[in-house]
Amino acid sequence: MFSATKIREDFPILRRTVHDRPLVYLDNAATTQKPRQVIESLVRYYETNNANIHRGIHTLSVEATEQYEAVRGKVALLIGAPSNDSIVFTRNTTESINLVARSWGDANLSEGDEIVLSLMEHHSNIVPWQLLARRTGARLRYIEVTADGHLDLDMARQLIGPRTKLVSLVHMSNVLGTINPIGEIAGMAHAAGARFLVDAAQSAPHLPIDVTGLGADFLAFSAHKMLGPTGVGVLWAADGLLSEMEPFLGGGEMISLVRQDESTWADLPHKFEAGTPNIADVIGFGAALDYLAGLGMPAVREHERNITAYALDRLGALPGLNIHGPSDVDQRGGAVSFSLEGIHPHDISTILDSRGIAIRAGHHCAQLLMRALDVPATSRASFYIYNTEDEVDALVEAVEAVQRVFNGVSHRTAV
Amino acid sequence: MFSATKIREDFPILRRTVHDRPLVYLDNAATTQKPRQVIESLVRYYETNNANIHRGIHTLSVEATEQYEAVRGKVALLIGAPSNDSIVFTRNTTESINLVARSWGDANLSEGDEIVLSLMEHHSNIVPWQLLARRTGARLRYIEVTADGHLDLDMARQLIGPRTKLVSLVHMSNVLGTINPIGEIAGMAHAAGARFLVDAAQSAPHLPIDVTGLGADFLAFSAHKMLGPTGVGVLWAADGLLSEMEPFLGGGEMISLVRQDESTWADLPHKFEAGTPNIADVIGFGAALDYLAGLGMPAVREHERNITAYALDRLGALPGLNIHGPSDVDQRGGAVSFSLEGIHPHDISTILDSRGIAIRAGHHCAQLLMRALDVPATSRASFYIYNTEDEVDALVEAVEAVQRVFNGVSHRTAV
Amino acid sequence: MVSATEPLFDDLYRETLLEHYRSPRNRGRLEAPTHHAEGLNPVCGDEIRIDLRMDGDRIAEIAFDGQGCSISQSTASMMSVEILDRPVEHAMAVQQAFEAMLTAGAEPSAILGDLEALQGVSKFPVRIKCALLAWKVLAESLKSPNKEETHD
Amino acid sequence: MVSATEPLFDDLYRETLLEHYRSPRNRGRLEAPTHHAEGLNPVCGDEIRIDLRMDGDRIAEIAFDGQGCSISQSTASMMSVEILDRPVEHAMAVQQAFEAMLTAGAEPSAILGDLEALQGVSKFPVRIKCALLAWKVLAESLKSPNKEETHD
Ligand SMILES: Cc1ncc(COP(=O)(O)O)c(C=O)c1O
Numbered sequence A, B: 001m002f003s004a005t006k007i008r009e010d011f012p013i014l015r016r017t018v019h020d021r022p023l024v025y026l027d028n029a030a031t032t033q034k035p036r037q038v039i040e041s042l043v044r045y046y047e048t049n050n051a052n053i054h055r056g057i058h059t060l061s062v063e064a065t066e067q068y069e070a071v072r073g074k075v076a077l078l079i080g081a082p083s084n085d086s087i088v089f090t091r092n093t094t095e096s097i098n099l100v101a102r103s104w105g106d107a108n109l110s111e112g113d114e115i116v117l118s119l120m121e122h123h124s125n126i127v128p129w130q131l132l133a134r135r136t137g138a139r140l141r142y143i144e145v146t147a148d149g150h151l152d153l154d155m156a157r158q159l160i161g162p163r164t165k166l167v168s169l170v171h172m173s174n175v176l177g178t179i180n181p182i183g184e185i186a187g188m189a190h191a192a193g194a195r196f197l198v199d200a201a202q203s204a205p206h207l208p209i210d211v212t213g214l215g216a217d218f219l220a221f222s223a224h225k226m227l228g229p230t231g232v233g234v235l236w237a238a239d240g241l242l243s244e245m246e247p248f249l250g251g252g253e254m255i256s257l258v259r260q261d262e263s264t265w266a267d268l269p270h271k272f273e274a275g276t277p278n279i280a281d282v283i284g285f286g287a288a289l290d291y292l293a294g295l296g297m298p299a300v301r302e303h304e305r306n307i308t309a310y311a312l313d314r315l316g317a318l319p320g321l322n323i324h325g326p327s328d329v330d331q332r333g334g335a336v337s338f339s340l341e342g343i344h345p346h347d348i349s350t351i352l353d354s355r356g357i358a359i360r361a362g363h364h365c366a367q368l369l370m371r372a373l374d375v376p377a378t379s380r381a382s383f384y385i386y387n388t389e390d391e392v393d394a395l396v397e398a399v400e401a402v403q404r405v406f407n408g409v410s411h412r413t414a415v
Numbered sequence C, D: 001m002v003s004a005t006e007p008l009f010d011d012l013y014r015e016t017l018l019e020h021y022r023s024p025r026n027r028g029r030l031e032a033p034t035h036h037a038e039g040l041n042p043v044c045g046d047e048i049r050i051d052l053r054m055d056g057d058r059i060a061e062i063a064f065d066g067q068g069c070s071i072s073q074s075t076a077s078m079m080s081v082e083i084l085d086r087p088v089e090h091a092m093a094v095q096q097a098f099e100a101m102l103t104a105g106a107e108p109s110a111i112l113g114d115l116e117a118l119q120g121v122s123k124f125p126v127r128i129k130c131a132l133l134a135w136k137v138l139a140e141s142l143k144s145p146n147k148e149e150t151h152d
């Protein structure tokens, strides 16, 4: 049985205090905390197996290589990938997307071609395409966001057409929580002959995912947002795509034969992993994937659905508090952004911090969305497997305190 | 006082056995082992400070940001960099070099321009330039290696000329151990108006380095080869270079303002660190730099000079054993490659492994050099701060055993 | 929840600060500024614009506008009060005392006036730059006489 | 150092293996091969080339050359001995028994002949592909009749 209280025991950091209050960590969309199983796997690696991989004959190197390569299988299992060779380890979602922009984009886009994004994209799914557009002369088009925080599907239908070479879309918004209709967009993209990249940075950690079912051509996500160490990202690509693509980074480990003027490439996926990889953290990511597999992604989703529903209920009841994004918990995940009238998110975040509550305040790397919502910034609480309703209560109480401070409804009215 | 025996106590892995023998780890040019101080700093980070950095207001994020940024100062100290803003964290040396090839190279090279490398380069300092040459029409020229393992300086003088836009050279060879005359080459490069990149993957861990004294424009190295975690590299660039360069990867953290069609970039060095960085491992690298600073790089160098001298002496005395690279320990570091007549390096490595001795056998990501040396592969022992003369003795004994097995001078002669 | 249990943010969000945030002084634009500058804190999006009318060495008029958190905006308001009708030299002295209080833990000097209310910011290092933004823009504006004026 | 203290590599580098490495059988090229293939293990650089002269279903002649470690080269030599003058079916049976011994820990079958000497390789997983290279190239060559021959 899924029990957040039980799960909390696995997370050493949840025992610390902040400003003398127990830490209430609600910044999971930025990065999640790590269970001791992950931390221990890093320690075990460095204390018993550490070596460079792939070309070594000695025992440590063989052990490290086996452990590193085994994680590909765990990733494949998580996302339903038919083969391990289509899974490339990068640093983060951002690098995965840049890899596609450089290796696939430079070869496949030219003047007049269009890339369709949306206004709810994270900067990591905007800037690589701006740079690509500048290199190739391609053009960016943006699907707008409706007042209730959904993609404007009519507009998507209009924008995605014969000029479209790529559609790149966030699966779950890191600001609004919106879960986008990926299957439907995949249909539009493929009908137009375009490729489809899914930014799964916020979905892979929180939802069961099946790449073949989704209809994605590329899928990108980050280990650090799903219990894993920092420094590991994943790029998955549909059959055949990676083998057609040029290498992204050149160097050790990604070659087969090197001659003075040209080289041939190693088999997939190694062709895309130049230099010494982040071996320890990939292995640590394996421990994170084991942990999630132990819980089961449907149970993870169910827990977050419940806690998000509770948070929407309680926060929604506060006067002067405006929640951005869908209210239906079946159409959203646990990133809950809100604004308090007349109070800047940074002030909210500081006051919450003084009570040990960690939320994020700012543009959340989504300046286009901030402009579309017409706010300079928002406050965001985001949940994961170890968060409890008690913590939501603490959040709500703290927000009420913020309102008292700023609106002078407390003892401070007497100015 | 520097004491390898004392230092060994800090390295938990050195207490393990391999095939029931104590581990003798002589594969340090591939990656080094990690002291408990580094492992503990990772654990401490994940158990008490883990958060995403740079944009958070809550306490964890502020603490993580401070710890992460403080490491730039430690890197600057190590290499004598005048400012922290010229230090970019990447995944590894390979990515650092690719960053320069894309961001500086694409903008500054064109048809007919030349890039001067040497035949002793690691693939990571060859393939990025081959890819750049293909994108721009530039041409690669190679400085050859003399019979005693030095750069052919006459040839360097001939090759580096008005067409040269970049000279990119390894500081210390990972195969031959050769320490190249960087200052002299810097002079040639700058006289020709070319930029000069130094691949310091093997020198930063082992030699005192002063970037301004070296005359480098770019310097690249990897944390994992100097006691640090996997997944962290450094790119340093001389004043003004980074600010002129286009971003390499686009995404979160590297922007200032994002609009639909274009964006402006964050201040240096953040412009070159897109997405969530490898926060924990950069902080762990800080602990590694503290450890090295505690020893002092001159003492590190002195220890390695001594153990290398001892190894050259003892190995050199074995009949049928040929050492590649300089014999003068003032002109070389502790990567010692050798060949045994009639015995393949893989067989050597396997037999050594069966005695717990980890060396590397293969082309060492230097296929051009293997061809120049006219060997399919070599065996390489490489030393670091925790290696002892006893371990060199174990190596020599094991090599003798290999020779007995293959040359049938033992009981096996009776076939 | 009573204030006794909220010592930290009581200390940061003092009544003086909130009052300046709610009712900023000298907010707006000048009709005939001699100096002007704008500043943005790209990390958090705080913005401050400052108009000055200098009369020789004296800050004869000041107006600011902008948007952002209570710390950046109330600092601008309090600062405007303390330096209005004062010589530049005095403004610089106030700035020094202010920075010393925030970044070096100095006791608040008497010349700070209401700005003393920001002392609590020193405990939230990440917010210090919010409090320094107005001062940065002031320094910038003093270096930026309007084109027309320089031709006087 | 006496062999008693070196059990592991004694077990791997058995005399039979070393003897085939030093004096390979059927090394060279055929004058009129009907089949040919080459294989490279890119990770370690081992190379094997195989010429066959097939007589119907029978391997009437075989020759190999190449370079690399003792395991890859001695396997090729032993393999050539075991399959020479035998039907393809027998070669396949030997291959199966060989792979079972190396990768599944099976007891060596009698049909392996000298190849049994490679049993110790199963304890060095990273070297198994050295021992399988010759077999990979053999399979490849059986699928690769020379152009001239197919026109016969
Ligand atoms: C000389 C040299 N350059 C570059 C590299 C590449 O380093 P990394 O694999 O950490 O990118 C290495 C390490 O193998 C090296 O020895």
Ligand SMILES: Cc1ncc(COP(=O)(O)O)c(C=O)c1O
Pocket: A029, A030, A092, A093, A094, A095, A122, A124, A125, A170, A172, A173, A174, A199, A201, A202, A222, A365, B252, B274, B275, B276, B277
């Ligand atoms: C939707 C989305 N895409 C991309 C990213 C970028 O992830 P990373 O910083 O790990 O590259 C994030 C995380 O901030 C995100 O939420």
